[in-house]
Amino acid sequence: MGAFSGKTAVVTGASSGIGRAVALRLGEAGAHVFAAGRRTDALAGTVEAVTAAGGAATAVAAELRGPGAVQGLVDLAMTDTGRLDVMVNNAGVSFRGSLADGDPETWREMLEVNVLALTVGSQAAVRAMRACRAEGHIVNISSSASRLEAPGFYGATKTAVNAITASLRRELEGDPIRVVTVIPGPTATNLARHHPDLLRGVANSLGEELGPPSDGLFPTEALDRAAAAGPVLASADDVARAVLFAITQPIDLSISEISVQPARRPPVTA
Ligand SMILES: NC(=O)c1ccc[n+]([C@@H]2O[C@H](COP(=O)([O-])OP(=O)(O)OC[C@H]3O[C@@H](n4cnc5c(N)ncnc54)[C@H](OP(=O)(O)O)[C@@H]3O)[C@@H](O)[C@H]2O)c1
Incomplete structure (x- = not known):
């Protein structure tokens, strides 16, 4: 019996990278994982990997910028399994570009995916967890870019993630729902x-x-x-193991933040 046997998890951005690694760890631990992303071939790869590890997964093709997309994802998990225990708001985009010369459309996309979809996903998860009386965990993926002195637009969206997640954590102190901010550094x-x-x-x-x-x-x-x-x-699995640590603690303990950094700083050249 895994720690999440009989439980349901939703992971956004599960078609690659950190999201796929988290889906795999959750599947191995017994959860039914609803894995979301836009790339259907890549999502099929995630489902295959989870299944090969002995878990269960459902691929959900979703453009998270679309109205109602994240709510629809949580609704699907509730309809199919009757519960939601873990919500991992991981989907994110990062575009380069200075504030002076960057394309405002990339700012819009980063806001819609990194901040709005994560916030709507958190709200949908709270409502679902309350409805099924789950002891739940919400995991929001931030970035060490949020801690930079000059974080740029991407880092600013992750600063918003930190603030929103901290506020939700405070709001849910009376519920059996814990909320963790995971802050990866540079990850392959x-x-x-x-x-x-x-x-x-x-x-x-x-x-x-x-x-x-x-x-x-x-x-x-x-x-x-x-x-x-x-x-x-860091590797994607380094971050996934940190996520699993946070969500396998007793429900009356709050792991509020975990920062996952490579041991050395990367050399940066011009
Ligand atoms: N890698 C790093 O160095 C690093 C460091 C700190 C934080 N992070 C954070 O880690 C999270 C995961 O990123 P990653 O590094 O694993 O990169 P990744 O492999 O590019 O994963 C990003 C995921 O987000 C999904 N996504 C992006 N836009 C979407 C949209 N509009 N609708 C639906 N899904 C969307 C992608 O799915 P599709 O392409 O299939 O839609 C993909 O599965 C992000 O929040 C990122 O900001 C990464």
């Missing part, structure tokens, strides 16, 4: 592939050249090399 996922300075620095430290990106993404091999370079990038 697709998201890190959007940060050429980081990857170039890691590649240079290995004495390698990082080729040009294709369609805005660096080749997977570059990412693999970066992750293999040692503790300058």
Whole structure:
């Protein structure tokens, strides 16, 4: 019997990276995982991995910027299983660009995914957990970018995540629902592939050249090399294990924040 046998979890952004790793850990622990994202092929890979690990998973193709999408996701989990025990608001996007020159449409997308979908997902989860009288956990994925002196627009959305999650934690003190902010540092996922300075620095430290990106993404091999370079990038599973730690504590204990950082700072080159 796993810690989450007979329980239901929803994970947004489960088609890759941290979300997929969390879905896998939850599935291994016995949860029925509702795994959401836009890329159906990648979601099928998540379901396959969870099933191979002995868990149960349902893929849910959803554009979280759409009206009602996150509520619909929670409603589906409730309709299919009658309960919701764990909600992991993980989906996120990070676009580069300065405040002086950045594209406001990228700001809108970061706000809608990183902040609004997470907040609506949290609200939907509270209502569902109360309805089924679950001892529940809400996990909101922030970023160490929120702690920078000059966090930029992406970091600002994660600062909002920290503030909203702390407020929800306070609001729910009287409920058997715990709320944790998970703050990853640089992690070897697709998201890190959007940060050429980081990857170039890691590649240079290995004495390698990082080729040009294709369609805005660096080749997977570059990412693999970066992750293999040692503790300058966390792995998605490092973050997933921290999530599992937080949500397997007694319900009368609040793990309010967990920061998951690689042991060394990445070398950054121009
Ligand atoms: N990697 C890092 O260094 C790092 C550091 C700190 C925090 N984080 C945070 O970790 C979380 C997960 O990111 P990751 O690093 O694992 O990157 P990732 O592999 O790119 O995962 C992002 C996930 O979000 C989903 N997503 C994005 N926009 C969406 C939308 N409009 N509708 C539905 N789903 C959407 C993506 O699914 P589809 O593409 O299939 O839609 C994907 O599954 C994010 O909140 C990110 O800000 C990452």
